[in-house]
Amino acid sequence: MKKYWWKILGVLILLYTFFMGLLTPLKTGISEASPMSLHAGRSETVTVVGYNSFFTKEKEKLRAWLKLPNGKALAAKRIDVVDDRVAKLTFDLPSYLPIDTKVKDFTLLIDSPVDGASVLPGGIAVTQDTVNLALADALWPNAEISQLHEKETITFPFRNILGETIRNTYYHVPLWMAMFIILTGGMVFSVIYLIKNDADADRKAMALSNVGLLLGILGIITGAIWAKYTWGKFWSWDVKQNMTAIALLIYGAYFVLRASFEDPEKKARVGAVFNIFAYASLVPLLYIIPKLTDSLHPGAGGNIAFGSEDLDSTMRMVFYPAIIGWTLIGLWIGQIILRTTRLRDRLMEV
């Protein structure tokens, strides 16, 4: 039992991430608003489609605002709830807006005692005919946004471009992180092999690289499935997808190289040298080059990723354990590969 605690821990953590990651509901959000552009000086009605929302419960306490980045806000004059998902908001827009450009993106904010506050960031563009800040300040009926409700239950954040696919953060990203940890381990064992000339270190390096390749393939598959639902295609020839495919090719080449030697000592030595060389060329591949070019992937070009506001604390509660869980399971698989290779090598000696 003492020997197996980390395997049990790995399984438990993964079960926890599957359970929490798939069953926790998303926070209430706004998935759509139409029309998306309004004109100043008119009374305009916006139809809002909510996500996981319950507009009909306590609908008289529903409040809505159009908010500017500088904190100024305009309250909705009337709110007609159609059903739980759809509501019509009517705004009386003054003729002049407190902004110094003709067009500005406003953030739509809805607050309900049942669902808490939900936002559509920069979702509504408002156009005015002329800019006049002095008149605008006089006309603008500023509404203080206060006493927003918080939803009591545990939820994941809602992003209208991601929707439910935000859950892939717990499967795709930790798989990659675990792959990196395990490949780094493999590289370290290759270094140890070259220094100490210990055949077992090379077996460990080989086993870990094997697991790393497996995790990488899983990572690329989960990423492709996610891309199908958010980018529209499994494979978009995005720079990050290309780079990862190349990284997997490099590790594929490592195994082809090993297979082409008969002599176990030579196999281990040349394999270790190539493993270290490949690892050194993998890091610039995966980190620097995608940053140089435009990418659709989260973390590039204003897409959401792991900034402090993008990954909230409930997501961290699942995300970090998932990395540890996948790493432990990877080590377990690696240990099995290691033990079978040891047995095979012993058979060869006999």
Added chain:
Amino acid sequence: MNIFTQIFYLLRKEITLEWRQKYALSGILLYVLSTVFIVYISFQNIGPQVWNVLFWVIMLFASVNAVMKSFVQESGYRQLYYFQLLHPIAILLSKMIYNSLLLLLLGGLTFVALAFIAGNPVQDAGIFALTLFLGSTGFSITFTFVSAIAAKADNSSTLMAILSFPVVIPILLLLVNLSAHSIGLLGSTDIADKTMLLGAVDLILVAMGLVLFPFLWRD
């Protein structure tokens, strides 16, 4: 003999050897010329973007062919002789420098041939020359080291391609990008960044090669 004199003598040996058996050098030159000609016949009309990509693809394949022989074609006895006489770092560095010079020549020739047949779209010759220099050093470093690895195996020519192409792709991407700047396909905002990055990748690979080669070498 210290390492620098060793490198110097090895370099002189490589160049003399190449000059004496001209068939290898002229073979590669003919390879480039016929590839450029085939490309021209197939494309007829080559725009700047296609020109850029074609240039680097021709360079890539010609380089693999040119560099492959550096370790693969050395006989085992001569390697044994070197092993007793010289420092491994001197051997690797001399091969890398020699191959860089060879690839620079090759790149120049490819450029002249492609420019002669399909026109010369290069606007900023300085950046293009810099890219060519960084590219030939990068290719030479990677391919020389990989050929040292592949030479240890039996089916080395297949291994050479399998091992070196994935490793060289980031360098190739940066090169295509940089030379697109010199042709005027991209705005010239982050040329310095990309040049530095390419230099850094080259340096990392040289450093890895120098550290790892002594382990690879002893047989």
